[in-house]
Amino acid sequence: MRHALDFVLVTLVLTDLVLLGSSRLTACIRLVAAQGVLLAFLPLALTWPELEVAAMALAASTLLVKGVAFPLVLERAMRDARARREIEPFVGYTPSLLVGLGMLGAGTWLADRLSADVVRSPLMVPVALSMILTGLFFVISRKKAVSQVLGYLVLENGTYVLGISLLSETPFLVELGMLLDVFVAVFVMGIAIFQINREFDHIDVDQLDSLKG
């Protein structure tokens, strides 16, 4: 399963890079959904060849929540807000790609410094850290609220990978709990986006500063 595992991890990095280079929000949501589906394979790949019930439950719920529920909620929010593409991000698409590569390097460097116990694949920790950093960068550099939620999700996907890789005996219950938290958060954010749009006719986060006291 080593190759399958590496394949999933590399694909995760690639989706990150594509995400950084896309301007259409629909495409971005699909990419994050694809990440969710890939993540669902991770617990199975780690416990292979045994098929633990807990791992299967985690895989199934990840698939359902990250692969199906989030895209539906976000696409609905996007449709309601009539926001199609990310216009004028703070950092352009090509520079974003370069930053994404830098994040990958930073993740590798950090993982090296952390000297964490390598579980099954040496790629896991670097990929997880680079996903976290990319997610942070995405939140910081984009304007639309939907993009911010996507960045948050990428960040959370990174912590998911990190959580699975660092703990040799992964407490699946913890992962499930985190999944529930994220689910609630995304749900709330989806609703909030819709409400903000209804009030202000746009979801540009950088214009929310007119609300400050």
Place this chain on the structure above:
Amino acid sequence: MALFFTGLGTLVGSGVMAALCYRRATLATRVAVTGAIFGAGLVLVPALPTLFGGGTLVASLPWSMPGAALRVGLDPLAALFVVPMAVLGVLAAIYGARYLDPAHANGTLGVHWLAFNTLIASMLLVVVAQNGVLFLLAWEVMSLSSFVLVLYDGSAAEVRRAAWVYLVATHLGTACLLAFFTIFGAAASSFDFDAMRASATAVPAGLLFVLALIGFGTKAGFMPFHVWLPEAHPAAPSHVSALMSGVMIKSGIYGLLRALTLFGPPPAWWGFLLLSIGVTSAVLGIVLALAQHDLKRLLAYCSVENIGIIAVGVGLGLLGKAYGLPVLTALGFGGALLHVVNHAIAKGLLFFGAGAVLHATDTRDLNRLGGLLCRMPLTGATFCVGSAAICGLPPFGAFVSELLLYSAAFVAGTTGSPALVAAAAIAITGLALGGGFAAACFAKAFGIAFLGEPRSAAAAAAHEVGTPLTAVMLVLSVAAALSGVLAPWVVGSLAGAVANASGTSLNGTTAGLGVAVDGLFFVSLAAGILIAVVLVLTLTRWLLLRRRPIGATGTWDCGYARPSPRMQYTASSFAAPLVELFQGVLRTHRRFTPPVAIFPPSATLSTHTPDTLQELLYAPIFVGISNALASFRPLQHGRVQLYVLYIAVTLGLLLLWSFQ
């Protein structure tokens, strides 16, 4: 203790239920009040036997919070505070159910009742907590829930300002408490009170005492830290003012007493410090009260005075411990603790009365009241009882507690030690001065509001408030009288609590209090006779006036043909002679247009007495801090992306720093 916790659970649970049905204000009120009655009743079941029978109930539950344990203990000292909190809490809930008319309530009534029941529960938890972390948590919940209660009428700017002042003041106090418990807990390597007591020799006791004094003194309202009381009490609904002024500020006294039990024998300067703070609070508090025209603000300043009297008692008790005088210790702590209870009764009663006046006339301004005794006889009579009780006049309970304090001072004064004699002289003159001003202050409050002719149309149209409100006030009036008539028994049953507070043996304390108890039988007898005489005279008057016409006519007016109610004494003019004596401290603002010429067209006078300390000390400090922090204002620009960047950069720097 199971009953105690069930009571706390009932309080909080009913509050949550009330908040859940916030759309139906009547239902929310009923749920919360029922919960308060049952919850407080359950709490009283273990508290009353402990108070009168002694003994300590302890319970301990494991808790996953680091450093904390659910260790609670109900000893007589705690029970002495639990009983007034529970009783006044129930009375305030019954009063508030009628006072906040559900029919005209906005949607915040559910939240109000949640905060109200939470406040009662958290106060009760504060006094039984035996662990520093648990204590601080309960303390913070108490502060926050009372903040929510003050903010009930948040649409008014002055209410928001008052709540803000309260929040800042209470958190500055809590900061000191946090330091207190952290330093003490670090030395004891545990936050349990027992462990802290065991390592009392290993801590900088003087520093910790000052921290506790500031922290608890802010909540209690000691003089330099009292500024939130005259802001928050008038702003809060009256039943909340009664609860806060009657018992919540006493949690500061409780905290101070409990903190003092953690230390070993106190140095003498603690006693002198507390004594001088007490005398300052007592005299300046009542002088400030005398100068106010807002009825509830006046009562708030009067609370400062009474907290000062309690502090005088604690100070005398500490001096007794420091100089090894058990009688002084017992009388000082005994007087302080008895005054806690008596002030809770009297101040609760007065705030309920002020609430009834506000309810009937829609104003707190004394200069717009007058003549209410005829229109609201029950409120008037009970307010009169409360006024007499709070001034320490016989036959009411506060007379007994002040008598104990005077006896303590005279015990100290006859020891021959020059320092003690000086302390006694200061205490006696301070108490006497405060008592005299208190009498003047309440002569003004009662006289201007209830006697004479109404000064405004609203006062003229006032009528008696409903049954629950008057019933609550009657109950408290009877309690005030009973605590005076039953003085020897009341003082005798204090022994357990006093022994806890002073850290001396029960027998020694009983012996010390016994010095006073013997004389108290005459007080009790005289009080009974006085009450009987007043009742007989009232009955006689009623019998004589029955079936006779009662007319009203003008007094002789020196030939002036057009007397009007405006020509009565006003709140300003009544207090003017005394207030002018203290002009240097009070700095009363006067706007005076004197009459000129033989036929003056118009003349006006208005006075306003602000809080000197707030104007001269706190306002400049806070304005300075606010200006200094304004330079950081650009950091708060409202851009979410940059906020996330701040967090990311901070985390990155921390990460790099950890690699060093």
